[in-house]
Amino acid sequence: MKPEIHPQYVECQVTCACGESFATHATKPEIRVEICSKCHPFFTGQQKIVDAEGRVEQFIRRYGLQDRYGQEESAEEASSSEEQ
8 A cells, every 4th residue: 555645543432413432443433423323223123214304204105005004004194194
């Protein structure tokens, strides 16, 4: 490898939006992430659907998945319909 062309590899503090933090090594001294192994559904076993402007409901309606996700989504849609 050529000398002095690669970034420095330093100790890094990684901080998640859930509050978890841990130390690792990277080319930056600090990294902020939204999802880590403490809050990611794959590692926790809990299903979380992060909705951005109703896109999840739109996807469920478009592809006819109401029976698969029906109870939770139907109740939310009904409550939002009543509020309007």
